[in-house]
Structures are given as structure tokens and as C-alpha cells.
Amino acid sequence: MNLAPPPALVACDIDGTLLRTGNPASPGVRAAATAVRAAGHHIVLATGRSLVGALSVAQELELDDDIWIVASNGAVTAHVTGSGFEVITQHDLEAETAIRAALAASPGLRIAAEVVGVGYRVNIPFPDSEVNGTQNSVTGLEELWAEPTPRLALYGPSAYRAVPALRALGITAIPTRTDWVDVTPPGLSKATALEKVRTELGVEDDATVAVGDSENDLEMLLWASTGFAMGHAPVPVRAAADHVTGTLDDDGAATVLRSLLA
Template structure:
């Protein structure tokens, strides 16, 4: 018999934390593959929780959450800097549950001194980014407003994006200053408040939902997913993930083209494989 959300004992509820880009859909895409949509729907219908945990800003995560039918669900954005709950009764369609800001002034000053041509973006939650120079379409979620570097440096933000050849060499210095720095790709670095990660935000969500710590799953493909994978009791790496990511995981599923995340969710729903419960 297939359980529904009304007869699934709370002690058996699973929280599945899902990365978006490279896990559910191609990077930058806004279209959820049918196989992923169906797998998420089956998982939710069984009474479990799906929490999107992404490096995208909130405005880039929300359309995916809505496409997946996560009404009333939780999302983690900006690599853990922003946590929100979907709420159709709210004017914005969501409620901010946790927002972690930091002062970007020192990073902006240092980055411009080391890389005079650096391109900088500072997130404005729910809207887009203040930028020193327009980013190419699809590189940032939401609107963009060009501002003077000094103006950008004086306003607190949840996420600072630095783009420029070699800018990843600043990761060590930014971390030494006490902030969280992630190299997302060559020439691209994200900076957030101290001590943040997807895992830190997800642990707060788990506690709020009342899910047992032992019944957590994470599926991801990138190095910004490492802490999330370590946090989960059962960690699943996508088949195309790097060796570093796959080594952290308890299981490796199919690639993005093979809809590996959908396969993993269906296996969880069916109780298949060597799950820890």
C-alpha cells in the first residue's frame, strides 16, 4: 500500500535536500525535467519533505520551487545566506525565515585593489543585484542595477559575487578575514557571512520541521554541496560530479542527463538500497 501524507508517521518522514544547478536541471535553466517533477511529486505525496538548497539567489530558486509544487515548503538560497518558506498568502509568495547579511566593504576594496577590472554584484534579496557592471544574461538571477563601487561597498548584503580572471586567488584572503568564500568556477567567487553553508541552514530547517537527524538525505554535484552532503545521514552524488564530491557521498546516482536525482528520490520512496533506516 502506498502511504500518503496523512498516514505517514512523523518518525518515518524523510527530509531530502536537493541542489538545483547540475542536480535537478542544467545550470542556469528554469525548466524542470518531467522525470524530476514526477519523482518529487511522488516523494511529497508519500509525506516526505523536499528542501531546495542552492547557490542561486532566492529569486532564482522560487520559480523552481513553485514548478515542483513545493507549496508551503522551505528553500535555502545563496549557499545558506537566505532561508525562506513558500507562502501563497504572503504578497511576495514567500516568508523570509533567516537572512544573514555582512558588510562587503573590505572585500570590495581589496578585490578592486588586486583586480582593477573585477566585476562585482551584491544581492538584494527578492529583487536581484546591485552591480558595478552588468553581468551577462543568465549569470545572475533577477534584475540588475549599475551602481558606483563605493555605494555597493557601503550596503550590507547576503551574497557578494566577484568575477574576473584569477579572482579565485582571493579565496584564502577572504576566508582569513573571517568570511565564507566559495570558488564557484574559474574566475568566479561567492562571498557570504561567516560560518555559512547550505548545511548550516538545512540543520535549522530540519529542526523546524521536526525531522529526525538520522532521516536526512542530500543530493548534489558541486563543491558548494560538500558540507550539505556531510550533514546528511545519506549523501548522494550525481554521476557527473567530481571525484572530490563522489568520495564524500554514500551513493553515486546517474548523471544529469540520466535524471539521477529522480532515480535516487524514487529509490528512497520505494525503500530500496542500503539506506541507514
């Protein structure tokens, strides 16, 4: 099946799509990504991860030369070349307002404020398996918002309770699990950032493909001319997509990538 004439832009979520969190991508995904790039298509990593977390995956997949990354659910866009990376866009959050609202709704939360390309400022250290990059512990909450940040991560058993209060303020709050909420500025998504990347690359709007598995992929799947949900994605995500591919165990993302070569 030929989804789009070259060059196409294929936006790939990372966790739950290209790989299982904490594990490397499969040989099938790595091979398919290499083949798609060799065919002249553009792979854009579009993730809720911080930029530093996305960069490690780009390196693993050997996508670390002249590619684009949409990180932090659309709040950060970076261009990666062989000499490093350049942050092209960073939308910062009104962090004090968000933090105060979150703690009022769910006291005791661990909070991480992203430091782009480095790691996080944290009020309470996170397990190393939960965040990428360096963690710098602060001594007072005000240090969390003292410097600009595009994204907050809320972590704790009742983190989900903060979502209604944050959304009531117009802040983007996405519960990826009951104990984890990603918080970014209003009006942003992977899709808003991807549209700017598409324009920059000169890709036709009908030559866009996206694959994802979670709530933070909904806008991206609807933005793409052809959206694929992973087979294990929740029902609303599968309903938003044009097609459903295999699960992680089936190498569903590799199937989507290979379809660009047919």
C-alpha cells in the same frame, strides 16, 4: 531501498543536480519531486543561487506551497507558501571588507551584491544568463555595501585569484568556476541552514537525505544521514558522499527522489 521512514527531509541542490543551468528540469525530475511531496516528505531546495533564482525553480517544480528554501549557500532561508514567501533568516556579509579585498587581489571584477528576493546591485552589468532577478547598476563602489547583503558574486577571468585573500579574512569564498566566486559570511554553509530547517520541521536527524554536485555541497552531503553525489561531480564531492547517483543526463536526482518511495 527505503532510506528513511516518513517524513524525511531531502535537500536538493539546483544547478547541476535538479537541472542544467539555463534549462528546465527534466520530466523525470518533476514527476519524482511531485511523488515525494505527495508521500509526505519535505523537499528543501538548497542552492548557491539567490532567493529570487531559487523561487523560479520552486515554481517550475510546483514546489511553491509550504516548502523551505536555503539560498545563497546558507546565508538566506525562506518559507514559501501559496501566498508568497517569508525570509526567515538572513545573515549579512561585511561587504566593504570583502569587496576591497577581492578587488585588491583581482582588479576589474564584476561584483554583484544580492538584494534578497529582488536581484542585485552591480558595479558592471552581468550577462543576463549569469544572474537572476533585476540588476541595478551603481555609480560608485560604496553603493554596493550601502545596504545589507548576504552574498556577493564575483565574476571575471581571474575571479579565482580573490579566493585566498577572502579566506584569509575568514570570509566564505567558493569558486564555482575559475571566473565565478560566491562570497558569504563566515561560518555558514547549506548545512548550517538545513540543520535549523530540520529542527523547525521536526524531522529526525537520521531521516535526512541530500543530493548535490559541487564544492558548495560538501558540508550538506556530510550533514545528511544519507548523502548522494551526482555522477558527474568532482572527485572530492563524490568522496564526501555515501553514494553516487547518475549524472544529469541519467536523471540522477530523480533516482534519489524515487528511492524515498521504495
